[in-house]
Each structure stands twice: as C-alpha cells, then as structure tokens.
Amino acid sequence: xxxxxxxxxxxxxxxxxxxxxxxxxxxxxxxxxxxxxxxxxxxxxxxxxxxxxxxxxxxxxxxxxxxxxxxxxxxxxxxxxxxxxxxxxxxxxxxxxxxxxxxxxxxxxxxxxxxxxxxxxxxxxxxxxxxxxxxxxxxxxxxxxxxxxxxxxxxxxxxxxxxxxxxxxxxxxxxxxxxxxxxxxxxxxxxxxxxxxxxxxxxxxxxxxxxxxxxxxxxxxxxxxxxxxxxxxxxxxxxxxxxxxxxxxxxxxxxxxxxxxxxxxxxxxxxxxxxxxxxxxxxxxxxxxxxxxxxxxxxxxxxxxxxxxxxxxxxxxxxxxxxxxxxxxxxxxxxxxxxxxxxxxxxxxxxxxxxxxxxxxxxxxxxxxxxxxxxxxxxxxxxxxxxxxxxxxxxxxxxxxxxxxxxxxxxxxxxxxxxxxxxxxxxxxxxxxxxxxxxxxxxxxxxxxxxxxx
Amino acid sequence: xxxxxxxxxxxxxxxxxxxxxxxxxxxxxxxxxxxxxxxxxxxxxxxxxxxxxxxxxxxxxxxxxxxxxxxxxxxxxxxxxxxxxxxxxxxxxxxxxxxxxxxxxxxxxxxxxxxxxxxxxxxxxxxxxxxxxxxxxxxxxxxxxxxxxxxxxxxxxxxxxxxxxxxxxxxxxxxxxxxx
Numbered sequence: 001x002x003x004x005x006x007x008x009x010x011x012x013x014x015x016x017x018x019x020x021x022x023x024x025x026x027x028x029x030x031x032x033x034x035x036x037x038x039x040x041x042x043x044x045x046x047x048x049x050x051x052x053x054x055x056x057x058x059x060x061x062x063x064x065x066x067x068x069x070x071x072x073x074x075x076x077x078x079x080x081x082x083x084x085x086x087x088x089x090x091x092x093x094x095x096x097x098x099x100x101x102x103x104x105x106x107x108x109x110x111x112x113x114x115x116x117x118x119x120x121x122x123x124x125x126x127x128x129x130x131x132x133x134x135x136x137x138x139x140x141x142x143x144x145x146x147x148x149x150x151x152x153x154x155x156x157x158x159x160x161x162x163x164x165x166x167x168x169x170x171x172x173x174x175x176x177x178x179x180x181x182x183x184x185x186x187x188x189x190x191x192x193x194x195x196x197x198x199x200x201x202x203x204x205x206x207x208x209x210x211x212x213x214x215x216x217x218x219x220x221x222x223x224x225x226x227x228x229x230x231x232x233x234x235x236x237x238x239x240x241x242x243x244x245x246x247x248x249x250x251x252x253x254x255x256x257x258x259x260x261x262x263x264x265x266x267x268x269x270x271x272x273x274x275x276x277x278x279x280x281x282x283x284x285x286x287x288x289x290x291x292x293x294x295x296x297x298x299x300x301x302x303x304x305x306x307x308x309x310x311x312x313x314x315x316x317x318x319x320x321x322x323x324x325x326x327x328x329x330x331x332x333x334x335x336x337x338x339x340x341x342x343x344x345x346x347x348x349x350x351x352x353x354x355x356x357x358x359x360x361x362x363x364x365x366x367x368x369x370x371x372x373x374x375x376x377x378x379x380x381x382x383x384x385x386x387x388x389x390x391x392x393x394x395x396x397x398x399x400x401x402x403x404x405x406x407x408x409x410x411x412x413x414x415x416x417x418x419x420x421x422x423x424x425x426x427x428x429x430x431x432x433x434x435x436x437x438x439x440x441x442x443x444x445x446x447x448x449x450x451x452x453x454x
Numbered sequence: 455x456x457x458x459x460x461x462x463x464x465x466x467x468x469x470x471x472x473x474x475x476x477x478x479x480x481x482x483x484x485x486x487x488x489x490x491x492x493x494x495x496x497x498x499x500x501x502x503x504x505x506x507x508x509x510x511x512x513x514x515x516x517x518x519x520x521x522x523x524x525x526x527x528x529x530x531x532x533x534x535x536x537x538x539x540x541x542x543x544x545x546x547x548x549x550x551x552x553x554x555x556x557x558x559x560x561x562x563x564x565x566x567x568x569x570x571x572x573x574x575x576x577x578x579x580x581x582x583x584x585x586x587x588x589x590x591x592x593x594x595x596x597x598x599x600x601x602x603x604x605x606x607x608x609x610x611x612x613x614x615x616x617x618x619x620x621x622x623x624x625x626x627x628x629x630x631x632x633x634x
Contacts, residue, residue, distance in 0.1 A: 019493045063500055123466070129570035138508055139537055142625045143594050144566060144573040149581050152564030160562075160610045204581075205565040205605040260537045260583055260592035302562050302583060302592070 001104040002226050004247045007240050009406030010034035014187045014218035014394035017120035024074035027116045030221040039239035048232050050108035051081035055095030055115030056398030060130040092401020093437020093446035099224045109229030116219035117396035127215050136258050150441050152204035155339035158303040164357030166206045170197035171361045172338035173210050180388025182424040187394035211338040216394030220402035245412045249319030249449030253310030259441045264298030274309050276349040305442035308347030312447045319449035324349045329430040332404035334438035335389040386425045401437035408433045412452045510540035518629050519622035525554040536589040556616040558584040565602045578602035599632040
C-alpha cells in the first residue's frame with residue numbers, strides 16, 4: 001500500500017435544521033471549504049481529482065434514493081468514478097477508509113470523501129423510528145426497541161458489573177459540551193454542569209437527554225492524496241499546509257446486529273483473541289482480568305464492543321501503537337451516548353475493561369486549559385473529543401465520521417485556531433491522533449490513526 | 455397549583471395556501487432578490503404496508519401463539535440461541551428448534567420514557583434482555599409489573615416468568631415477562 005495523506009477538509013455548520021439548503025448544497029459548503037483551504041477552485045480541482053466516495057446513512061430521512069449521485073452531480077464531479085458507502089453510524093468512518101483504500105491501492109491519486117445527512121425533514125420521534133429500523137425489524141424494533149433504549153440497557157449492565165455511576169457518565173457530557181463551547185461548528189455550545197445532565201429529562205433510564213447526541217443537518221468532506229497526487233495538486237497551484245497529515249493506521253470490526261446475540265466468551269478466548277498487546281504483557285492486568293472472570297464477567301456481553309476492540313487492535317498494529325493512552329495525543333470518538341464514550345475508552349485500550357467509569361471522571365481525557373467547573377483528580381493525558389464530539393457537535397450520520405477526521409487533520413496541522421477562530425481546543429504539539437466511528441449497537445466500527453508527517 | 459405549559463406544542467398541518475408572494479415583474483433586481491427568499495417547506499406523506507415474511511424464523515411466532523417459547527441450537531456445538539437464528543454462528547450449519555424454559559433472569563434493562571414515534575403512546579415501558587438456563591444468548595422483551603419510576607440495578611438478576619397474549623398478534627410482543 002502507498003502512503004496516503006489527508007490534506008484538507010471542510011465541515012458545514014451542524015444545525016438542528018438547515019431548511020435554507022438542500023443536502024447537495026450543504027455538502028457544497030464543506031467541499032468548497034476543503035478546496036479553499038488548499039487555495040484551489042473547482043475548475044482546477046476537477047482536472048486533478050480522480051474520484052470520490054459518498055457517505056450517507058438513511059434513504060428515509062430525505063425520502064430520496066441515490067442521493068449520493070445527486071451530490072456528485074451538484075458538485076460537478078460527474079463523470080468521475082464514485083460509490084456510496086453505508087454502515088449506520090460508522091458510515092463516515094467507512095467512507096474515509098474507502099477513500100484511503102482508493103489512494104493506497106494506487107487506483108486514485110486524489111480522492112474526495114464527502115458525507116451528509118439531512119435529518120430535519122421528519123419530526124424527532126419519527127427520526128428515532130427511522131434510526132430504530134437499523135435494528136432487527138422482526139425481533140427488536142417491534143418490541144419497542146430504539147437506540148437510546150439499547151444503549152441504556154448496555155449501561156445498566158456496565159453499572160451492575162463494574163459499579164459505573166451516572167455521575168461518571170455525566171462527566172463525559174460536561175467535558176464534551178464545554179469543549180464544544182469553543183468550536184463554532186458545533187450544534188450545542190453550552191457550559192453545563194453534572195447537575196444539568198442529571199436534571200435533564202429522562203429518555204431511557206439512566207440516560208437523560210444530555211447523555212445523548214442530537215439529530216442534525218450537516219455535511220463534511222476530506223481530500224486524500226498519494227505523493228503523486230500531492231505533487232500534481234501543488235504543480236497546479238495548490239497551497240497544501242505543512243506539516244502534512246499521514247494516514248498510518250486503518251482498522252475495522254463488526255458484531256452481531258442483535259445485542260441479544262452477542263457472545264459471552266471465557267477468559268482464555270478473550271486473552272487470545274481480544275486482549276491488547278499491552279494488556280497481555282502486563283502481569284498485573286492479566287491478574288486483573290482473571291479476577292473479573294472469576295466474578296462472573298464475560299466478554300463482550302452487552303456492555304462491551306468487540307467490534308471496537310477489533311478495529312482498535314487492527315489500527316494500532318498497522319500504525320505501530322503499543323500504548324494508546326500515552327502514544328495518542330487525542331482521540332475523536334463516537335460518543336452518541338456518554339455511556340458509549342466510556343465503553344469505547346475500554347475498547348480502544350485507553351483503560352482496561354471495567355475501568356471506563358473512573359477513567360471518565362479522572363480528568364485524563366479532558367483538555368488542558370478548559371474550565372470544566374469540576375474537581376478532577378488527574379491531569380489530562382489524552383484528550384478525548386476535544387471538538388465536543390457527537391454529543392455537542394451533533395450527529396448528521398453520514399457526515400459525522402468525516403467531521404471527526406477533518407477535526408483530526410486540523411489538530412495535526414496545528415490549524416485549530418485558524419478554523420475555529422479560537423485556539424483553546426488546539427492540542428499542543430499534536431503528533432498522532434485517532435478517530436473512531438461506530439454503528440448500531442456496535443455493529444460496524446472503524447478506527448483510523450492519523451499522524452503528523454514531519 | 456399544577457404546572458402549566460409555557461410553550462404550545464408544535465404540530466404539522468395548517469392552512470391550504472393558493473399562490474405565493476413573487477415579484478410581479480422579473481426585472482434584474484427582482485431576479486437577484488429571489489436569492490434572499492426563505493425556503494418553501496411542504497408536507498409529503500409516505501405510507502406503505504409491507505408484506506413482511508418471518509421466513510425461517512416463523513415457527514418461533516407460531517410457538518408464541520401456542521404459549522411455547524422456542525430457541526435454536528447448533529447440532530454440532532450445542533450452542534443455543536434464545537432469539538431465533540436459522541444457521542449457527544459457529545458451526546455454520548442449520549440450527550434445530552428447541553423449547554426454552556419460560557422462566558429466566560433479567561440480564562439488563564431500561565425504562566423507556568421516550569421511544570420511536572410508533573411506541574410513544576406506550577411510554578414509559580421497560581425493555582429487558584432475558585437470560586435462560588441452557589441458552590447462550592438473550593431475548594429482548596417487555597418487562598411488566600414493575601414501577602417505571604422506581605428503576606433499580608437490583609432488577610438485574612431478578613427471576614422472571616414468560617406470559618403470553620391470549621390473542622396473539624404474531625409479533626415478538628406476544629410474549630412478555632413479569633417478576634416470577
């Protein structure tokens with residue numbers, strides 16, 4: 001595979017509703033921004049871009065089939081090759097990785113990945129119904145299953161097994177909202193408190209409205225290139241920011257659609273197939289896990305995402321990451337729920353299984369220099385969702401995974417101040433970051449590692 | 455004094471309109487002004503009746519109408535699914551039908567105070583994943599007989615009993631559980 005660089009990105013303003021534009025025109029905002037950031041205009045770019053990948057989740061929201069080609073058309077990219085990617089909430093992450101594949105394989109030198117969702121054309125609870133249709137319509141949906149309910153069931157099990165508390169969940173919401181206060185792209189910019197989270201309306205016990213991301217209209221786009229593509233663009237007058245950002249790790253995993261079908265494997269199987277190299281090499285951690293199993297823990301059950309663990313392990317191996325907490329400078333992960341951020345800390349090896357709750361409240365995943373109004377016992381080590389994540393930025397499904405990658409590119413370029421008009425969220429001297437995109441109840445998960453190429 | 459709403463509920467629907475404000479003359483200025491127009495939003499209805507087939511899982515629903523809870527088992531490994539599955543995840547072969555016990559335990563649960571539009575009128579309701587002796591996987595179901603305002607982690611592990619609708623609807627809600 002060839003080296004691949006993520007050279008630019010754009011994000012539309014995420015909002016509850018964007019009736020001012022059709023979805024094609026919202027993608028155009030992100031596309032134009034990505035081009036403008038490298039000093040190119042469409043007539044120049046169209047001569048050099050080899051193709052695209054389109055990302056959107058649901059045909060239901062806009063009642064429009066083949067919306068991908070309508071964007072391709074509107075952007076003026078026809079007759080270049082393109083295809084649509086769909087994988088629930090992980091659609092954007094899959095799209096980014098498909099664009100990476102196109103370039104890494106040598107099929108393309110310049111590929112643009114764009115994604116969008118326009119969810120406001122239906123009422124919120126109808127939208128919940130559409131999203132719930134991404135669960136088994138014979139066995140899960142008709143029982144009254146919907147996503148907040150599924151994640152609430154996961155977290156009740158997590159709480160029971162590990163003693164995780166609602167206050168620990170609320171720390172995630174406070175962190176992400178307060179980060180987003182400094183991000184002009186985010187949908188929600190509020191300085192909330194732990195009490196605000198717990199006092200907000202209960203959606204699915206114990207998850208309140210402020211534990212859950214919101215539906216959005218929005219779009220994002222990123223440009224990926226080979227070394228040859230980079231040269232071609234620069235020869236045509238592009239001003240590509242240095243340092244370059246290189247994609248160094250790609251990982252993906254899957255799991256059963258129905259939570260009820262998740263296995264409950266034993267200790268030996270877990271250690272052989274799912275434990276990280278770091279976990280395997282620590283006698284203390286091996287003993288810790290043996291103790292969990294002796295107390296009835298089984299993996300992944302409904303409290304953990306083996307798709308996330310699989311994706312993380314694959315991406316870390318690809319990028320040569322041995323100690324994620326200390327070797328990643330930041331993580332943008334799929335926090336559709338505060339609880340899923342905690343579950344994902346564990347899957348991605350930022351802490352051990354069962355320790356996500358205390359980790360969330362420790363301060364290790366917070367940004368330095370942001371006032372959270374909390375007494376945190378530890379200093380930040382690896383900020384998680386410095387952008388504000390899905391909880392505060394919003395979750396226009398097909399755009400979300402790409403948005404995370406755009407923010408990661410800007411972190412590694414050191415250009416957060418330029419794009420946000422506020423330097424607060426710039427992770428100082430960021431050299432390596434991870435993005436994590438997640439679907440369903442953990443059905444498709446992608447992890448991507450991006451690094452500053454000095 | 456009861457708390458009175460401070461905001462009217464928003465609904466769709468409204469007045470039928472014939473004609474919209476538009477420049478009487480299409481001068482260059484008027485054409486340019488069109489870019490300042492706010493968007494027009496219309497209602498589009500969409501309804502469809504699917505003829506949904508339960509396919510190889512059909513006997514499970516037939517079982518419920520006869521007050522029997524079925525599961526599937528892999529003949530080679532003995533791995534048993536509490537939610538129907540026609541082919542095994544591990545042996546890859548066709549599974550066989552087995553009868554599940556009608557008693558189980560709560561593995562995880564939530565109280566839904568909101569939900570999909572279709573189920574909003576039924577809120578609050580309790581969703582639960584049930585574990586069964588002799589089965590390796592779980593079953594998603596409704597749990598009745600508990601106070602939704604008194605949710606507690608102590609519900610996890612609670613013994614529960616299957617109940618069946620007398621007038622089956624051929625839906626997975628033909629079975630539900632209550633504390634044993």
